[in-house]
Structure formats: C-alpha cells, structure tokens
Amino acid sequence: MQYISTRGGMTPQPFSETLLEGLAPDGGLAVPERMPRVDAATLESWRGLSYPELATEVLGLFATDIPRGDLARMTAAAYAGFPEPVVPLRPIGGGITLVGLSEGPTLAFKDMAMQFLGQVLEYVLEKKDSVLNILGATSGDTGSAAEHALRGKERVAVFMLSPQGRMSPFQRAQMYSLHDENVHNIAVEGVFDDCQNLVKELAGDLDFKRAQHLGAVNSINLARITAQTVYYFWAWLRATDALESPQGFEVSFTVPSGNFGNILSGLFAKGIGVPIRRLVLAANENNVLDEFFRTGVYRPRSAAETLATSSPSMDISKASNLERFIFELLGRDPQRVVAAWRDLDEQGFFDLSAEQPRFTGEFGILSGTSTHADRLATIRSVHEASGELIDPHTADGVKVAREHLEEGVPMLVLETAKPEKFSETITEATGLRVALGDDLAAMLDAPQRVTEMADDAAALRAFIEARALR
Numbered sequence: 122m123q124y125i126s127t128r129g130g131m132t133p134q135p136f137s138e139t140l141l142e143g144l145a146p147d148g149g150l151a152v153p154e155r156m157p158r159v160d161a162a163t164l165e166s167w168r169g170l171s172y173p174e175l176a177t178e179v180l181g182l183f184a185t186d187i188p189r190g191d192l193a194r195m196t197a198a199a200y201a202g203f204p205e206p207v208v209p210l211r212p213i214g215g216g217i218t219l220v221g222l223s224e225g226p227t228l229a230f231k232d233m234a235m236q237f238l239g240q241v242l243e244y245v246l247e248k249k250d251s252v253l254n255i256l257g258a259t260s261g262d263t264g265s266a267a268e269h270a271l272r273g274k275e276r277v278a279v280f281m282l283s284p285q286g287r288m289s290p291f292q293r294a295q296m297y298s299l300h301d302e303n304v305h306n307i308a309v310e311g312v313f314d315d316c317q318n319l320v321k322e323l324a325g326d327l328d329f330k331r332a333q334h335l336g337a338v339n340s341i342n343l344a345r346i347t348a349q350t351v352y353y354f355w356a357w358l359r360a361t362d363a364l365e366s367p368q369g370f371e372v373s374f375t376v377p378s379g380n381f382g383n384i385l386s387g388l389f390a391k392g393i394g395v396p397i398r399r400l401v402l403a404a405n406e407n408n409v410l411d412e413f414f415r416t417g418v419y420r421p422r423s424a425a426e427t428l429a430t431s432s433p434s435m436d437i438s439k440a441s442n443l444e445r446f447i448f449e450l451l452g453r454d455p456q457r458v459v460a461a462w463r464d465l466d467e468q469g470f471f472d473l474s475a476e477q478p479r480f481t482g483e484f485g486i487l488s489g490t491s492t493h494a495d496r497l498a499t500i501r502s503v504h505e506a507s508g509e510l511i512d513p514h515t516a517d518g519v520k521v522a523r524e525h526l527e528e529g530v531p532m533l534v535l536e537t538a539k540p541e542k543f544s545e546t547i548t549e550a551t552g553l554r555v556a557l558g559d560d561l562a563a564m565l566d567a568p569q570r571v572t573e574m575a576d577d578a579a580a581l582r583a584f585i586e587a588r589a590l591r
C-alpha cells in the first residue's frame with residue numbers, strides 16, 4: 122500500500138515514510154492510494170481477537186511495509202498499559218452505548234493513537250539510524266498524550282509549548298510532572314495561538330528544521346488516523362457479539378469533533394467494510410463543521426471568532442483533517458481539491474452545496490451542535506438515568522446523538538475523555554465532586570518541571586539547539 126497527497130504532488134510513499142512528515146511537500150495530506158477492503162467473513166473471523174491483535178490486523182492493511190511480527194510486537198506494547206479490554210463498551214440507557222476510549226495514561230482518546238505512534242516512530246528511526254525532535258504546541262490533551270507516549274524513548278525528544286497560566290491544574294500536572302530527560306515543557310508568556318505561531322515560524326525555517334531534525338505528531342499525522350480506525354472495528358464487533366447473525370448489521374456512531382481526525386477514522390472504517398450506518402459529528406459552540414455538513418459551505422473562523430468553551434479540546438477555528446474528506450467527496454481529483462482551497466484563500470470560504478446531499482446519502486454523515494447549557498443538562502441527565510458521570514466532550518456527543526437516534530440501530534457515542542480531567546464542569550452540572558484515585562491525587566501533588574519563556578522565537582531556537590537530539 123502506497124500513500125499519495127490530496128493535492129496530487131507527491132510521489133507515492135510507503136506507510137513508514139509518511140510518519141515523520143506533517144504536510145505533504147505540495148501542502149496536501151497523505152491518503153492511501155486506494156482504501157483497503159475487508160469482506161464480511163474476514164471481519165467475522167476477527168471477533169475473537171484481543172484489542173492489540175485486532176489492531177495488528179487493521180493496521181496491517183495500511184502498514185504493508187512493516188513485517189507482521191514487528192507490528193504485533195508494537196501493538197502489544199502500545200496497549201499494554203491499558204486495563205482490559207482496552208476499549209470497554211457501557212450502555213447508558215436510551216439506546217445509547219459509550220465506547221470508552223479514555224482508559225490510557227492521560228485519560229483522553231488521543232492516547233489510543235499516540236501510544237502506537239510512539240512505538241512505530243521509535244521503530245522507524247531505529248531502522249534509519251536517525252533521531253527526531255518533536256516540536257508542538259498544545260492547549261491540553263495532545264501535548265500530554267504525546268509526552269506520555271514518547272517519554273523515555275531514545276531516538277525522540279519532545280519540545281512542547283503551552284500557554285502560561287491557561288491550562289487547568291490537572292492538565293499542567295499531567296505534563297509538567299514528567300521528569301524524563303527527553304521531555305521539555307516550555308510555558309510561553311502568551312495564549313495558545315502565540316505558541317502555535319512560534320512552532321510555525323521554526324518549522325517553516327527549512328534549514329533550521331533539517332539541522333535540528335524537527336518533526337510533528339499533530340492531528341494530520343496519518344499513523345494517528347489509521348490507529349484510530351481500529352476502535353471502530355472493535356466497537357462494531359462488541360456491539361454485535363450477542364447477535365445470531367451479525368453480518369452486515371449496521372450501527373451508528375456519534376463523535377465529539379474538533380479537527381475532524383476521530384470521525385475521519387470512522388469514515389476510513391466504513392470505507393474498509395465496517396457496517397456503519399451514520400457517523401454523526403458533534404460540535405460545540407465552535408461549529409464550523411456542523412455548518413459545513415448542514416450547508417456545504419465551509420467558512421473557517423479567525424482566532425478572535427473562536428470561543429473558549431467548557432469542551433476546550435473541540436475549540437477549533439478550522440478543521441485540519443477536513444481536506445481528506447473533501448478529497449473523497451470530489452472523486453479523489455486533486456485539481457478539484459486545489460480549486461476548493463484556492464476559493465478559500467481568495468474569498469474566505471468554499472461552497473460545495475451542490476454536493477451536500479451526498480454527505481449523508483453516500484458517506485452517512487450527519488451533524489449537530491451542543492452548547493454549555495446542553496453539556497450541563499446532558500451530564501446531569503445521564504447521571505440521573507444511569508449513575509454514570511461523563512466528561513463535557515462526551516456530553517456534547519450524547520446531546521447530539523439523542524437528536525439522531527433511529528429505531529433498531531444501536532447508537533455508539535465515543536467517550537473522548539474521562540470526567541476526572543474536567544471536574545469543574547462536572548461539579549457545575551451535578552454539584553458532585555469527582556473523586557480522584559490515589560495515582561491522580563499523587564500526580565497533582567508531584568513536583569513540576571517546566572521552563573518559562575517569553576514569546577520569543579530566538580529564545581526558543583537557542584533552547585532547542587542546546588537540547589535537541591542529533
């Protein structure tokens with residue numbers, strides 16, 4: 122299996138080569154040359170597999186340049202720290218089942234892909250006898266998932282910028298309590314966009330980038346998308362375990378969405394052959410994607426128009442993975458993709474309203490928006506009905522899922538974070554204090570290691586030059 126760019130300007134590459142780069146050289150995103158296919162009998166033959174075994178099968182469809190035995194070793198190592206069964210399913214009543222994707226070390230779904238990416242990065246770098254210095258900016262979940270996946274690795278270092286004083290105490294502790302030598306936390310005097318701009322400036326300096334072996338593990342990383350595809354297979358298998366003839370039985374998913382990475386993985390799973398009826402996109406108040414899927418017009422917002430909400434990991438102004446969907450929508454024609462993005466540059470939006478009926482008809486996508494008041498009401502009602510506490514992002518999912526229930530079709534909502542991580546909102550909704558286990562309480566009290574820095578590219582360059590692996 123080879124990978125091409127959505128904009129048509131990249132020589133086809135194997136899976137391992139797409140890992141170390143962010144954007145393709147032509148500014149597009151890497152996509153499989155054609156979607157692999159799995160028939161119903163093969164899918165059925167995977168029913169008895171453990172999560173890591175299933176991951177080996179599904180990732181084996183994409184990473185055809187990695188020997189099966191190596192892949193099996195990496196998936197086993199990636200999910201070894203998760204409690205069994207890695208991804209639990211929990212019915213909460215009203216026809217809705219939660220798919221638990223937040224059992225990993227940072228209590229959010231990004232661990233699912235990042236833990237595998239950590240394994241495969243180290244593997245590829247070893248083969249190449251090379252090193253990589255990951256430079257990123259985070260407002261919370263991505264940075265901590267990356268650090269926990271890459272801590273202690275020999276060939277990778279992490280330089281993670283975060284906005285000083287703007288993360289929750291829990292998020293700060295999750296990152297700054299790591300003392301591994303290859304993890305560098307940098308608290309920048311500024312907001313998240315200032316951090317992001319520093320990353321762009323340094324990564325945009327190609328000489329510096331090459332000399333310092335800079336790389337990224339952001340949400341457009343193809344290995345993350347493919348690793349996330351696995352749990353759609355898993356959830357379908359578990360949701361149909363009790364059926365006498367599960368073949369072809371359709372389920373729907375609702376996905377709390379930001380950069381369109383998680384739900385894109387669902388589209389991949391559907392394309393490969395998982396019987397998925399609807400993929401429902403749940404947005405918060407920053408609902409550019411809900412707007413797009415309802416109207417066909419995509420109009421990204423400015424940083425100033427982007428609200429800080431109580432489901433912060435969904436606070437996006439534009440959705441960096443959307444281009445991969447647009448590529449499929451436009452018949453995999455790079456010229457039409459380039460034309461859409463040219464419209465966007467020139468007029469601030471593109472208009473695909475003529476294609477809008479196909480969003481649901483062909484791809485099964487529906488969408489909806491949830492607000493702060495909706496989150497509070499949903500957290501409360503789920504707790505009253507089932508005794509379960511859900512986090513604000515998952516609550517956005519449940520709220521929108523309830524608007525799209527269909528008789529006889531199970532609705533699976535992806536649980537993208539644990540309530541412990543966003544306890545202020547849980548308390549606001551229910552009056553309850555979320556109890557922290559001993560490990561989490563200890564983490565909050567552990568000594569923290571972070572370098573404070575002005576919003577200054579020269580200072581950041583010097584810091585990296587002094588500490589980068591080479």
Ligand SMILES: *Cc1c(COP(=O)(O)O)cnc(C)c1O
Pocket residue numbers: 229230231262263340377378379380381382383384434435514537538
């Ligand atoms: C990252 C994140 C999301 C959004 O996922 P995308 O892949 O960006 O759509 C939703 N919820 C939580 C808790 C997250 O960390």
